[in-house]
Amino acid sequence: MLAVPPPPPPAASRFLSPPPASSLCRPSPPPISATSTTAASAAPILLTSLEFRRYDFAPLLEFLSSFSDSAASAAPTADAAAPPTQLDPTELRLAESYRAVPAHLWHALLKSLASSPSTLPSAAALVPWLERHRLCFSSDLLYSILIHALGRSRRLHHALLLSTSAPSPPSALTFNALISASALNGRPGQAFHLLSLMRRHGFLSDHPNYTLVLQSLLRSPDPPDPSLLLRLLSDLLSQRLEPDARLISDFVVAFSRAGDPDRALSLLAAAQAQGLTPKTSAVVALLSALGAAGRVAEAEAVFLEFHAAAELQPRTRAYNALLKGYVKIGALKDAELVFEEMERCSVSPDEGTYSLLIDAYTNAGRWESARILIKEMEMNGVQPNSYVFSRILASFRDKGEWQKSFVVLREMRNNGVQPDRHFYNVMIDAFGKYNCLHHAMDAFERMRSDGIEPDAITWNTLIDSHCKAGRHDKAMELFQEMQEGGCMPCTTTYNIMINSLGQQGRWEELKEMLERMKGQGLLLNVVTYTTLVDVYGKSGRFNDAIECLEAMKTGGLKPSPTMYHALVNAYAQRGLSEQAINAFRVMRADGIKPSIIVLNSLINAFGEDQRDTEAFSVLQFMKENDLKPDVVTYTTLMKALIRVEKFEKVPAVYEEMISSGCTPDRKARAMLRSALRYMKQTRDS
DNA sequence: CTAGGGTTAG
Numbered sequence: 001m002l003a004v005p006p007p008p009p010p011a012a013s014r015f016l017s018p019p020p021a022s023s024l025c026r027p028s029p030p031p032i033s034a035t036s037t038t039a040a041s042a043a044p045i046l047l048t049s050l051e052f053r054r055y056d057f058a059p060l061l062e063f064l065s066s067f068s069d070s071a072a073s074a075a076p077t078a079d080a081a082a083p084p085t086q087l088d089p090t091e092l093r094l095a096e097s098y099r100a101v102p103a104h105l106w107h108a109l110l111k112s113l114a115s116s117p118s119t120l121p122s123a124a125a126l127v128p129w130l131e132r133h134r135l136c137f138s139s140d141l142l143y144s145i146l147i148h149a150l151g152r153s154r155r156l157h158h159a160l161l162l163s164t165s166a167p168s169p170p171s172a173l174t175f176n177a178l179i180s181a182s183a184l185n186g187r188p189g190q191a192f193h194l195l196s197l198m199r200r201h202g203f204l205s206d207h208p209n210y211t212l213v214l215q216s217l218l219r220s221p222d223p224p225d226p227s228l229l230l231r232l233l234s235d236l237l238s239q240r241l242e243p244d245a246r247l248i249s250d251f252v253v254a255f256s257r258a259g260d261p262d263r264a265l266s267l268l269a270a271a272q273a274q275g276l277t278p279k280t281s282a283v284v285a286l287l288s289a290l291g292a293a294g295r296v297a298e299a300e301a302v303f304l305e306f307h308a309a310a311e312l313q314p315r316t317r318a319y320n321a322l323l324k325g326y327v328k329i330g331a332l333k334d335a336e337l338v339f340e341e342m343e344r345c346s347v348s349p350d351e352g353t354y355s356l357l358i359d360a361y362t363n364a365g366r367w368e369s370a371r372i373l374i375k376e377m378e379m380n381g382v383q384p385n386s387y388v389f390s391r392i393l394a395s396f397r398d399k400g401e402w403q404k405s406f407v408v409l410r411e412m413r414n415n416g417v418q419p420d421r422h423f424y425n426v427m428i429d430a431f432g433k434y435n436c437l438h439h440a441m442d443a444f445e446r447m448r449s450d451g452i453e454p455d456a457i458t459w460n461t462l463i464d465s466h467c468k469a470g471r472h473d474k475a476m477e478l479f480q481e482m483q484e485g486g487c488m489p490c491t492t493t494y495n496i497m498i499n500s501l502g503q504q505g506r507w508e509e510l511k512e513m514l515e516r517m518k519g520q521g522l523l524l525n526v527v528t529y530t531t532l533v534d535v536y537g538k539s540g541r542f543n544d545a546i547e548c549l550e551a552m553k554t555g556g557l558k559p560s561p562t563m564y565h566a567l568v569n570a571y572a573q574r575g576l577s578e579q580a581i582n583a584f585r586v587m588r589a590d591g592i593k594p595s596i597i598v599l600n601s602l603i604n605a606f607g608e609d610q611r612d613t614e615a616f617s618v619l620q621f622m623k624e625n626d627l628k629p630d631v632v633t634y635t636t637l638m639k640a641l642i643r644v645e646k647f648e649k650v651p652a653v654y655e656e657m658i659s660s661g662c663t664p665d666r667k668a669r670a671m672l673r674s675a676l677r678y679m680k681q682t683r684d685s
Numbered sequence: 686c687t688a689g690g691g692t693t694a695g
Contacts, residue, residue: 352689352690355690387690390692391691393691394692422690422692423692425691425693426691426692428692428693429693432693456693457692457693458693459693461694462693463694464693490693492694493694495693495694496694497694498694527695530695531695532695533695562695566695
């Protein structure tokens with residue numbers, strides 16, 4: 001039983017894998033300097049223009065929709081392009097009536113149709129129809145426009161399917177469209193793969209393609225993959241494309257975000273050596289990265305260097321980046337010093353500066369200082385906005401003080417600041433996280449009565465809150481309500497629903513949900529696969545779980561540590577220690593470093609399998625690899641000892657836990673108590 | 686870069 005069909009659509013066979021050997025024997029096409037932007041900019045959308053109104057497209061649209069209705073699927077097919085054996089006279093007359101339509105209007109019509117799910121089948125039908133009646137040439141361009149449009153509207157799945165019906169062999173235009181579509185859909189890895197493939201087909205690439213991949217990496221909430229970045233950089237250099245200041249800056253930003261400030265530093269130096277001035281944003285990103293790594297001293301050095309070089313007058317933004325470092329490591333005193341330094345250099349603090357300091361005070365539990373600073377910023381003519389209050393709210397949420405939400409809301413209103421959608425989203429989340437569903441629903445209603453439309457994040461937060469509270473029925477209702485209200489579910493929404501159905505063991509509905517997701521043109525992401533591994537694994541459906549893991553790898557996604565945690569944990573809970581250790585080995589083979597979490601699971605696997613000696617060898621492994629055992633580690637070890645009735649060894653583990661600096665929690669104390677109770681029982685009997 | 690940042694799922 002296949003839980004998840006292999007994700008790479010048929011397109012993969014032609015576009016995502018190396019060209020067959022035979023094609024290498026043919027003379028390769030002459031290098032074409034490709035321009036990524038051609039398809040996007042060649043056809044300005046001017047559906048309302050006078051020129052456009054000269055033609056009545058209604059009969060054609062009607063014809064196309066009846067045409068595509070029978071196809072039932074939104075996935076375009078090439079059938080319509082097949083040489084007609086017999087032409088319907090009505091259709092011929094229809095085609096004749098559009099003879100005079102200029103190419104750019106066809107392009108505009110195509111883009112417009114492709115941008116909405118309801119008219120997508122018509123768009124897909126339009127291209128082969130135009131080919132068939134020879135109404136618009138360069139079907140290659142038409143296909144790239146369509147792929148582009150699909151990519152822009154987040155329907156990469158359809159774009160990939162479509163590329164199978166594009167004329168073969170793939171042209172530079174098709175490659176560019178696919179690279180762009182992949183990049184815009186958060187698949188930088190795939191975009192990079194296509195980039196390499198494009199070069200193997202003898203096409204030259206250009207700066208925009210590298211920028212697309214880079215920006216796709218930067219847009220993702222996850223930090224960019226450092227190895228992918230390195231390959232991208234060396235690929236660029238091997239093409240002897242001179243990176244300009246902009247591209248180098250993008251790389252500096254990307255390496256900074258990837259947590260590799262050293263490489264960012266050396267790139268920055270290289271840029272300077274070439275006489276290129278890096279963008280301010282690159283320096284600022286580097287400062288942030290150094291700060292995030294706790295390397296505030298180096299951040300200060302970079303800051304001073306750019307200060308001295310006078311290339312970039314350190315203005316508010318640079319100071320903010322520096323400040324961010326101190327706030328992140330909790331050095332409140334240093335943060336205050338930076339703030340004073342700004343005053344001395346008469347660099348005016350902006351809303352961001354104040355926000356960072358207010359953040360620091362709130363995190364330190366100094367709510368009063370934060371309030372004073374809010375007053376101060378107002379006096380200095382800087383309006384506090386919803387952003388700073390949502391940060392404060394998030395800080396309280398993370399400390400479990402959801403009751404403070406009301407205080408923050410009041411304070412905000414007192415300052416004449418209206419809560420915005422983000423603020424409400426955080427507030428709903430704060431209530432949802434602590435099981436206050438009524439408050440969450442109240443906030444939701446209040447938001448709507450304030451005239452703010454909930455977005456997908458609002459719905460997702462609300463739906464997941466109900467799932468977490470076990471109200472799966474209500475979650476499903478909200479999922480329906482969301483769509484009735486015209487809000488399209490996104491990948492996250494489906495992930496939440498898949499998790500919900502999996503927890504309930506409603507496997508058939510889970511599969512329907514997956515189909516629905518794909519029907520919408522959405523791709524499964526790492527979280528989707530991890531969720532599947534988790535729910536299948538927890539219910540003992542290990543084959544399904546493994547299939548999902550395999551499907552994910554085939555789909556070109558890199559398994560995350562969390563994915564393996566889910567798998568190891570699933571085996572551990574059932575005491576299947578051999579399988580757990582095997583999954584652990586696969587994880588290491590995938591280049592993932594063992595974390596405390598996965599090692600704790602491994603201890604649990606051995607413990608549940610009555611292999612206490614091996615459980616303790618994992619503890620030894622942790623110590624040898626500079627991984628600090630935590631409360632969970634020691635609690636799980638105590639559980640392992642109790643399982644094999646070695647109660648008398650438990651107190652020593654408890655003591656080691658304390659002497660190693662762990663604070664025992666309720667579970668740890670309970671574990672010790674039950675060991676002592678067993679010891680007493682065995683003595684008494 | 687006079688915008689963005691802050692928010693959801695494993």
